[in-house]
Amino acid sequence: MTGQVRTVDGRVAGRRGQATRQKLLDCLREMLATSAYRDVKVIDVARMAGTSPATFYQYFPDVEGAVLEIAEEMAKEGASLTGLVAGRSWAGKAGWTTAQELVEGFLSFWRKHEAILRVVDLGAAEGDKRFYKIRMKVLNPVTNSLTDSIKDLQAKGRVDKDVNPAAVAGSLVAMLAAVASHQKGFQSWGVKQAELRPNLALLAHLGVTGKKPTK
Amino acid sequence: MTGQVRTVDGRVAGRRGQATRQKLLDCLREMLATSAYRDVKVIDVARMAGTSPATFYQYFPDVEGAVLEIAEEMAKEGASLTGLVAGRSWAGKAGWTTAQELVEGFLSFWRKHEAILRVVDLGAAEGDKRFYKIRMKVLNPVTNSLTDSIKDLQAKGRVDKDVNPAAVAGSLVAMLAAVASHQKGFQSWGVKQAELRPNLALLAHLGVTGKKPTK
DNA sequence: TTAGCATCTGACACACCGTCAGCAAACGAG
DNA sequence: CTCGTTTGCTGACGGTGTGTCAGATGCTAA
Incomplete structure (x- = not known):
């Protein structure tokens, strides 16, 4: 193949x-x-x-062509990110763990591939479909899994009907990606690394379940 | 001066x-x-x-120098973004309106300056302090206002003590910026423009108040 | 050893960068 | 108006990067 x-x-x-x-x-x-x-x-x-x-x-x-190659490599590895969400529970204490591990895993992936993701983000934002597709390839696993989780909760009546699962999931993932890209920015905000993560997890949990986590 | x-x-x-x-x-x-x-x-x-x-x-x-000039111009205009949050209520129906207008205003600002913000984001992510400072200059107004709002609610006992207002505010703003930059990405997700905004507003409201909005 | 293919590169024409000296245009004092 | 001064523009140039050859060099199998 x-x-x-x-x-x-x-x-x-x-x-x-x-x-x-x-x-x-x-x-x-x-x-x-x-x-x-x-x-x-x-x-x-x-x-x-x-x-x-x-x-x-x-x-x-050209340089761009080679960059795409590197990005494609990384995208393959990104498939493993599904595991951060798929098949995990968002209920009770388990939900809090899921949120924390999602944040943890996502940030560490992003940090590992910081440099290339920067360029992919730029290319995608500039409307280049090739970069755009790669970005999707990386984010799809997490976003789809999250979307499914929200749909599930919605089906069980635990999340409002007027929530659009894909929109919320996509926004949360975009948030994680953005924060990862600009982690340094938060320092000048007086927000330390260690403090950032639980707050991100809180936002993720709120976004998915609509409720505060039980810790 | x-x-x-x-x-x-x-x-x-x-x-x-x-x-x-x-x-x-x-x-x-x-x-x-x-x-x-x-x-x-x-x-x-x-x-x-x-x-x-x-x-x-x-x-x-050089080109970068000129770009910084344009960016600085835009940053000045960005000061007006404080108005989207400062002095607004996050309680009851007013809170929902605040969230909606925050999203609306932020997205439209971002869209207006899309091209230059793309470059500023890149420069900041690459660690260039000049771009990084400009990015702060644009985001500070909103983030600070949001931080204050959360601190207020916290003081009134309406938000948990263990929430870090700056971290949450910063993350929400990062989310808005990221979504604005990659709006097109959501279309391929089957998420329409019109659906995206209310869901962002929902996330913003949840993030700030910790509760679902009353519509 | 050698044929034949895989791999690499020197050399080239072209494009952009960044600088400078000097020409041209505007301005204002007399 | 006219001439000297300040302000604005650019042609020309040396340096560096791009992208493409044709051909030199290395490898392997017979």
Whole structure:
């Protein structure tokens, strides 16, 4: 299913080629983590990888193309985020645990992939469908699971009928993503890391169940 | 107080100069709205303004410098956002109205300055203090007002003591900003514009008061 | 060893950056 | 009006990055 890795001119890449390609991706990843996206140049990535720009263009159409590759990799890993919500209870003390673990897991995923997610977010916000799709791929698992949870509660009459599960779930996920991206911002607010998480969990719990958690 | 506008080499700008400068800013604004940030080039802005690149560099150190200018302008306008929350009631039906108008006002501000806010967000996420400060300048009014509202309710015993007002306020504002930036994303979710707002208002109300609104 | 394919890169034409010296336009004092 | 001064603009240039070749180099299997 995963089509063989190919060079830009359509040939299949062998062992050595794959390695070079991967090295370029790794270097790009590092550049993204240390430089402003606008300043990431093919020539720098190539230099860091100990190769030439021409080699870079053998494997990727341009910086954006390579970024998409990295993002796609990350999106696959993102599938595991479903586990943070799917099949968990939102009732009583268990509900509070679910909320906490959702926040914990989401933030740590986001932090791990901070640099690339920054760029994906930008691309999506700029209306680029390729980035937009990847962003969905990452967020879908959590959002869908959350949506289902809310629908369930709604079916049981524990959540108001006029709540739109998808809208609420999407908004909560957007909140988690935004807070993760701007965690530093909260510090200047006098809000410490440790304090942020329980408050996020509270908001998540309120959003899903409409009620304060029992701790 | 607003120091005279100066060229990069320190001279004071006269009428004509100011006009050119402004024209460049306007064109840059338009470029930001239509191209990816990464692809915005000085030469294009200059061309669009019917002038030469050298002229651009007379007024701004680089694209980023000019972007900061535009952002600063917008931040001033952002001060008016305090009015969305300050001095409003969160009790009973009035509370629901407050929540709705907060969402409405915030989203429309964000949409109006979509393009520049995208870049500010990126810069802030990348850790650039200049962008980060501007982002704060825009968000502070709302966040502080919200924080105060929550503190008030807390003082009156209507909100739990273990809630951190700043953390909750900041998270809610981050949510609004994120949703505004990715509104299109929700469409593919089957969530329509019109449905999104009341659900955001609901979340805001829940976050601030800890209770469902009375409509 | 060598044929043949995979891989890499030097070299190039083009584009953008950022600076400077100098021309042009506006202005105001006489 | 006219001339010197201040203000505004740009052509031209050296430096750097882009993206594309054709061809050199490395690898492997026979």
